Amino acid sequence: DTEVTQTPKHLVMGMTNKKSLKCEQHMGHRAMYWYKQKAKKPPELMFVYSYEKLSINESVPSRFSPECPNSSLLNLHLHALQPEDSALYLCASSRRQTYYEQYFGPGTRLTVT
């Protein structure tokens, strides 16, 4: 199994909703990442987990809350989002946090209304 899966593929939510994005990999990778990508822009790193511990938080607003319940699973909890948070959210994983290639999931297209 050499893929990263993400659910849902599409999500529309209101500004008062609470929702979660899910990411899963079964490659034995011990680093997992959340990126945000706006149209025609490169991905922007949000969070990095290494061995299930938060390693990097790129000053992301608290309305985004990551969680890594185990080595295969990464969640992103969303609450009170703004319309400008609409974007493609990409999950990635790598064998370790540094020196290893990142594999990206298909992404969740999020629209905040």
Added chain:
Amino acid sequence: ELKVEQNPLFLSMQEGKNYTIYCNYSTTSDRLYWYRQDPGKSLESLFVLLSNGAVKQEGRLMASLDTKARLSTLHITAAVHDLSATYFCAVELNSGNTPLVFGKGTRLSVIA
């Protein structure tokens, strides 16, 4: 602070022609990655370049890394329409536990 610059940002090329995309970076690094992204899709890993002088080829694409010049190139040979996509380079600092820094991407359109 590591900065990564790609050029050109937009490229329209005819089928059958050759062209090169350039990726310059500002700080010492010997790890560079090339990704491809189709519209609305995720990033697909193309090449991993891990040392000075590294050269990798896959089909019509060839990537190289010159760490002394802080430059990587992605060369396209005899372009075909299927190569139309956005290509990103991403650089990882030699010091550990730092995130990848992506270039702005090159939007390639191959026309008949």
